[in-house]
Amino acid sequence: MSGGWLYSHIVSNWFLYALAISLATFSVYNLQRIYKFKKQATLQTETYIWLKKRIYWMNPMSIICGILALLLSAYLVKDVLSNGWLFILTVFVSIFYVVPFFGKRLREIPFLKTFLIAVVWTCVLFYIPWLNEGRKTEVVQNELTAFFFLFAALTIPFDIRDMEQDRMQHKTLPLLFGVTVSKVVSLAFLAVFYLIIANINQEIWQNVLLGSIALLAFLLVLFTNSTRSIFFFAALDGTMVLIGLVSFYN
Numbered sequence: 001m002s003g004g005w006l007y008s009h010i011v012s013n014w015f016l017y018a019l020a021i022s023l024a025t026f027s028v029y030n031l032q033r034i035y036k037f038k039k040q041a042t043l044q045t046e047t048y049i050w051l052k053k054r055i056y057w058m059n060p061m062s063i064i065c066g067i068l069a070l071l072l073s074a075y076l077v078k079d080v081l082s083n084g085w086l087f088i089l090t091v092f093v094s095i096f097y098v099v100p101f102f103g104k105r106l107r108e109i110p111f112l113k114t115f116l117i118a119v120v121w122t123c124v125l126f127y128i129p130w131l132n133e134g135r136k137t138e139v140v141q142n143e144l145t146a147f148f149f150l151f152a153a154l155t156i157p158f159d160i161r162d163m164e165q166d167r168m169q170h171k172t173l174p175l176l177f178g179v180t181v182s183k184v185v186s187l188a189f190l191a192v193f194y195l196i197i198a199n200i201n202q203e204i205w206q207n208v209l210l211g212s213i214a215l216l217a218f219l220l221v222l223f224t225n226s227t228r229s230i231f232f233f234a235a236l237d238g239t240m241v242l243i244g245l246v247s248f249y250n
Helices: 002-038 045-076 080-096 112-132 137-161 173-177 179-200 202-206 208-222 230-249
Strands: none
Touching: 002 045, 002 112, 080 112, 112 137, 137 173, 137 179, 137 208, 137 230, 173 179, 179 202, 179 208, 208 230
């Protein structure tokens, strides 16, 4: 009976984490674009047209989702003094990623964009929930490092996609060193992720599913260019989700 309750408690908590993260992602992603829309900042033509038609309901919807995400997070965080600072830091980074801070957006600092995204996703998806469940940093630091490299690896292809849009304002890896070097760095990061995970769990070498998904991610990165369709990059995003799920449940 107690084991069943514990399992239900863990599943329930992770469902609430997933819901809070989904609401926060929807809120932050859309509020960033609404801010850029209102400031007449550079937006892709399709995004601008889409927002122009829906801005009247997207703004309140994003705010509502943000409030719900905050309420859920407040409910889930057991020790605000110990764990709340990390949550506040991720919110801070998410806001000033597009809003100027001392006259400069965080995403405009050379090289920083990829690593900021990787740090935020690693914290939100793994570090904060693990801390909240009482796991010590030294116990999970290898997993955190592995997933940081995974998120960094799969962020770089999106910088390749957005090269023309970023050219006037940002100094991303592809703009500074070119597409080929960027792909090499991305593939190297993927390899580092896989090696760390394999070192943590030796049996992962026998996991055909994880190997197949990692190979798919490798190929998608290899064949990335700025003209690929939205479905290509959706598939790339999908490999990140699948790798995380397979690694987590292995």
